[in-house]
Amino acid sequence: MSFADVVVIGGGQAGLATAHTALRQGWTPVVLDASTGPGGSWPRYYDSLTLFSPARFSALPGMPFPGDPDRYPVRDEVVAYLSRYAQGLDADLRWGQRVERVERRDGGFVVYTVDGTLVESRMVVAASGGFSRPYRPVLPGLESFTGTVSHSAEYRNPTSFAGARVVVVGGGNSAVQIAVELAETARVSITTRRPLRWQSQRILGRDFHWWLTRTRLDTAALGPRLFKGTQPVLDDGRYRAAVRAGRPDHRPLFTRLDGDRVVWADGSRERVDVLILATGLRPELAYLQDTSALNDSGAPLHQGGVSTTVPGLGYVGLERQRSFASATLRGVGRDAGYVLKALASRAARARVDR
Structure with a gap:
């Protein structure tokens, strides 16, 4: 068993920013x-993914995103950036170490990995992100x-969809970007419960x-409350123009699926080859199930990323x-600083109270 001041679970943007802040x-x-x-x-996202924020607003703490700061980096550039960032950290980064469970012990934690590795720590930060478990709604x-x-989450490129009838469910950035790309080779509809809400990329x-x-x-x-319940699609004009031209077309969410048919809100029925659920993802935190950190649906009980039920436990990277x-890349560093400071402060108070 080894010891660390803090165990960070997850080595993506949130985990790396947390490690940098801890150091x-x-x-x-x-x-x-x-x-x-x-x-x-990032390596598992679709091939054509382009950041919705410029490079200057897409960096982790301590290392600017290279190149033209006003360009919009693509997926592989982000992967390369994160690799360089990890190489520059003087931290114990252990790859291929899937965490199986976290156990509370003697005022701290023991973290168990699938291969039997044990790490003891005073604090744990769950930085495995909020995008690990595809959400499939009840339809x-x-x-x-x-x-x-x-x-x-499984979509990579339009190659295998040529000539197919495709319906994309969801109205976020990725849903629209995927639907517009698919519409170049397939017949595509994007369907949502609410109207699409467009946000101009440049003002x-x-x-x-x-x-x-x-x-x-x-x-x-104020940010989360301001944007709560909305589905703004960042657009430089291309996506809105494509939807207006019917490539893809936009329709209200269908009332039901019947065999290989979609029953639209107007009662019409249509055969569909492929249904793509662009309905978001949820955090995968099953390794915390033996603690009291999660609610009945598996969501973390926290305030601002600090667990409200397990002292010494924090989160970075939750939506x-x-x-x-x-x-986001620009947001995880700030949250890491807040969470680690809060965990340290609570630990210090606990020592005084003893």
């Missing part, structure tokens, strides 16, 4: 990640649908994220955990 505070972090190398979920007839059902010549940063809305506590930017 700056003089702590010894151990990072455990199931993947074979740094990058988190009438989905279980008996005889066409192909996949999730956007008065400045990127949307410049305005968020300047007004501090993306890092303010909107503290701000609109919490689950």
